Structures are given as structure tokens and as C-alpha cells.
Amino acid sequence: MNIGQAAEQTGLPAKTIRYYEDIGLVTAPRHGNGYRYYADRQLEQLRFVGRARLLGFSIEECRSLLSLQANRQRTNAEVKTILKQHLNTVDHKLVELQSMRSSLVELEQACPGDEDSNCPILKNLAGNNIRVD
Amino acid sequence: MNIGQAAEQTGLPAKTIRYYEDIGLVTAPRHGNGYRYYADRQLEQLRFVGRARLLGFSIEECRSLLSLQANRQRTNAEVKTILKQHLNTVDHKLVELQSMRSSLVELEQACPGDEDSNCPILKNLAGNNIRVD
């Protein structure tokens, strides 16, 4: 199977699949004409990476996960450690985004959004903090 | 005031302040020796951008906000529109992250994290979905 079909099968763009090969994440053998050849093993690896990426794992984390999957001596603990670290990162991002969101909602409510020009949003950004109390 | 003190005053790294000038976001006049000179106006703009960035506004959004702030003909509506768009973006990201998080937590709970090698996390990534029902 050529890269186009592999893309179709895995849901990953062909460009991305080539990129993964470039960085040595998922490599594919070649036909005589230089075309990449995708068999079950490669498709599985690509789908594996695709799913891990959907969960937000970085490329380097995907690399580690792929290598653990290939290693029969791995332990559940090793895998779980990577997951926990990633979960921590996600939690940090969530806290950040939620704090942004609550500030934004506060500003949204403070601004009437009319044709006036005395915008509380700009005032806040300029340092005049909104006092709600 | 030179860039180092401006950095100290605004909390932005000098590198970042130079970058903002590079992209024409906040420009500063120069001393005779070529050093950038920061007066109140520039400091205010830098702090403005700094706060907007903390709220997650993109550089281009910051540019729009700065230009609205400089424009007396602006309306609250124009400012609020930018904020609402950004809030939408933040909400989308939150949904995505929360969905990632719940999948990750599920996987975390499914994996005992012991010295075994039959890892449910890897199984899930490989396509063997966890069945909880």
C-alpha cells in the first residue's frame, strides 16, 4: 500500500506520515521505484501515534510509547509514568485556560458592547482594574 | 529608560520587547547611540500587551486591541467582538483539553502501574478499546 492509501486508512495526512518518517518516528520500507510501502505493522504504528496525538501526547512521548510497546520487558509502571506526566501537563493547561476564561467572562460582562467608546475591557488591559465590590 | 529597565518595569523579557518591535507591535524611539528609549507611552503599551497575552490573546489580537485603544472613534462593540472571538477559542480549547483529560484519567485508572507488561494503556492506543461496561 502506498502513502495515499495509508493516509486514508489511518486518517493522517500523507504530509504528516512523511514527516513522521523524517523524524524517525514511523519508518516505512520502499518499493523499487522509491515509493514508500505500508504494511500492517506500519499502519498499526501510525494509528497508534494518531491516537496518542489525539490524547495530546507530544511526539517525543509518542516515541517513548512506541518503544515501550515494542519492548516486551516493559512494565505497566513505565507506561503509566508517561501517562501521568502528560496528565499533569494537561491539568496545568486546564488551570491556565480556566483562569483565562473566568477573567474573559468577567470582562465580557463588564462591557455593554454598545456604540460608546469608554470600554471597560480596554481600561482593564490598560491597568484600570475593574472593581466589582 | 533603556530596554533593561523597561523589561524590569513591565515584567517582559528584553528579548520579547525587541521581538515586539521587530514585528511592529510596540516600537520605541532611539537614543543617539542606537539604544531604544522607553517612556511612559511605550511602557503602557508593553504592559497592555503583557496583560492581553496573559489572557491568551494572540499577537494579532493584541495589535487590534492596541489600535482600538489608540482610536477615539472605536466602539465598545468592536472591542467586545474581539474578546468574544477569543473567548470562543478558549472555550474550544477547554472542551478539547477536558475530553483529553477524561480519556487520560480513564486510562490511568485502568492501568495498575505494576511490574506486569500487559498494559491497558498501550492496548488502548493500539486499538483494543477498554470496555468498562
Place this chain on the structure above:
DNA sequence: ATTGACCTTCCAGTGACTGGAAAGTTTATT
């Protein structure tokens, strides 16, 4: 023989910085 759909590599751009090199300037110390 030619069209069109593939495939290849390589280079450049994204966003928002950040690090580092090489060189000029100012300030402080000796």
C-alpha cells in the same frame, strides 16, 4: 502519446518567542 493522478525531495512558513554569537557602549573600578 498524453493526460492526470499519484509519488518523490527540498525549502520555507507558521506563532511567539528564546538562545547565543559577535560587536558596540556605558559605567565602575583600579
Place this chain on the structure above:
DNA sequence: AATAAACTTTCCAGTCACTGGAAGGTCAAT
């Protein structure tokens, strides 16, 4: 006055994970 330390300048490269596009090779069908 010389020197060293601390500042500043510009420019180039790297980050992350792709994505777009150009130029050219290959293959299947008409």
C-alpha cells in the same frame, strides 16, 4: 587612563508539529 563588567545592538538559528508549494519522477488509463 586602562580595563573589566554590565549593558546594548543586530542577526541567525532553534523550538513544536506540522503544512504549503515547487520541481520533478512514476504509473494507469485513454
